Amino acid sequence: MSDSNQKAGCSSGLNYLPLGPLNGEVGGSVTFTTTVNPTGPELAAITWSFNKGSGPVSVIAFLPTATKPGPGYVGRVSLNNVTGFLELRELTLGDSGDYSVTLTTSNAQSLQGKTRLEVYEKISGVKTTVPTGVLITDGPEDVFIQGHREIEVGNRVVLTCSASSISPATFTWTFNGKETGVLTEEYTIANATIDHEKISGVKTTVPTGVLIAEKISDVNITGPTGVLIAGNGSANLSCQAAAGTLISRKWLKDGNSLSPSNRITVSGDNSSVSIDPVQGSDNGHYQCRLTNPVSTDTVSYYLTVNYGPEDVVIQRHREIEVGNTVVLICSASSVPPATFTWTFNGTETGVLTEEYTIANALIDYSGTYTCLARNSVTGLNISSAPHLLTVTVPAPLGAILGGTFGALACVALAGGAFVCMKKKKRRDIPCNQDAQAVVYENTKELGGPVVYENLAEGSIDPRSVASENRDDYQELQFKDSATYCTMKSH
Template structure:
């Protein structure tokens, strides 16, 4: 397992350009003016070095002989130091003149090793500023943005609303990417533009907010088209516009004096029926657009569930239902009037051609009256006569006293009358 790990490590070192037993420095170092940088070998042979020398081109920066360090050039005194154990060189208070190639030489009693690296010194980027349109930007016109700063500028990046800004049909970048031209400007070009200028050791940015003025477009009125008399109504006007538009309302071509986005009316009358027009005006684009809305005032109850709001079919259904109800009630009245008083027949105490009293209660008895000719027959019982026509049975009520056991005033006799 350890052997495998060592093999992987060696492979990575070879890929990185590192060979065991050799002196290797980073390919490139970056530094900022006034800053510090350290040149430290990635690898070096494990040996005793008698002489260690760092050069800038052909100029000796610092040198160590048997542990004794010397700085021959005055421009490096107080700015450089050497670590004889790691062979690292530290260079402080960098200037643009320090940019170049640095060479390290390490000598032992038997061998000499050498490696080099490159230093690039940059001036820190500062004071980034975006210059944009100074006047109002109106849709359809053009706009130019440029970005600048002090220092060494290597890259320039543009962002809009935190998204990378890329070239398109109406967005063109300059060759150095420091300027952006937008033509023709649209409402979607409004937003926050950020420019970032940078180099390997520093960066700075600035923000410019661009507002594109447009409209008014798509003017529309929202509100009811019908309202009942003495009701209330509100019409709301809206438009797509930057800045927000001014509004004006007219009724059938006459100015109402209302200059807000809403028009409210209470206790409306039929005279309020007509056409309402909303005009939106943008004082920056100097444009105006209108929309109209028709309002009809109806009679009270016509919109809130009154009869006037029913269809002809619904009215016909109601009339038919009422007539059927009246007919049903009339039929019930006739039925109960005609049949409710008819007595029920009883077989208790009844004998043919005779009468039997039953506990002093009221009792119905029947007489079978037949006619054998077309003449009428008269049955007289207690002064009351009952006439019958041919083939019709007569029904006679026998009246008894209300109190049980009372003597009946009259006795009813049933007989068959024949002629």
């Protein structure tokens, strides 16, 4: 190996690619392997690039949202997003050069590697004349293994060892450093098991690893069995599979990645999650996604945390006219759902539902309504803020009442006596006059001195004064028409 090739396979720190060069044949394919542990932290991003001397060019990029091949590599590359392995097909002489990879793990660690690929064109039809008595030897060189890199347990594995040699090379295969007895260029395993890994051919500079993984099955999440109450307990979730190897795990909540916090802890191998203390916001669907080179499986678990009631509030009507239907709704955030008790001016109404309905509102229903929410599991009772309801008189009825009270003005004095004045003749005063001081005056001469005096107790019921037939009572009037109009409007 030349010095330049040695340097091509090195970088500062750890190199997560095997030392090169890798060799390929025009029209063939080659797989770039990494030394990433598939059971370690999940790879969040992978970037492969190629440099022929004029600057790096993107081969393929993997992000959580998409995998995008670079220009000229569409349909020619395949990427394993668990191990970072890259397969490059339909090789050309232009594919020779330096290849580098950057692997970013889920815990933000950056792993890098660099190697070199040499692509050769197969030579055929060449005749060599060798002088008699001269022995020329060539090879074997460029020995490498092609074939499966990942396969599921029980499937057939085919590996092929090739070498450059004038005289045909012979081959000896070893498995984990021990000879297998296979002496052909092809090594076949009819029924792969977990034990069939790290098979290599003699004189290979880098052993070829074959990832043989068992399919994931029977995935299950176990969680707390007791009742959880917010702020007063913890929860532990464990994700396991009955079968499967080389498994990596990822936790999600309601479809989004679950992030650790000061309350949420994820174990080093991502097999369990601990929440301490639990809160109402921890309610939801938790998913555990398991992945290995040959399969993926996801399982869900619903975690229930009892909390509340919180945010108890009354909504809907605050003012309504007599005779209409009043609807008040009490809402509260609570697990399990809260039960409700309604009070009116401090007295329980007997209404125990979230909706309080009054079919025919009367003036007497004006007042303060309160809703008490209760959670039977947490034992908490929370009351809403007072809700003031005002039942108003419709405009036509108000006008009638205004006319009635305008005809009879009574002033209550000490001892229960009344001073009453009768309207002699009603005047309609325009409502656009300038505001003036309020003046009490007679609107018409009564034909003699007017005397205002207390009536004998019990002699006259002010409500029964025949205002239109008596001349000894006069209506209180306001000289200012704006004030008079204001009285009519209330």
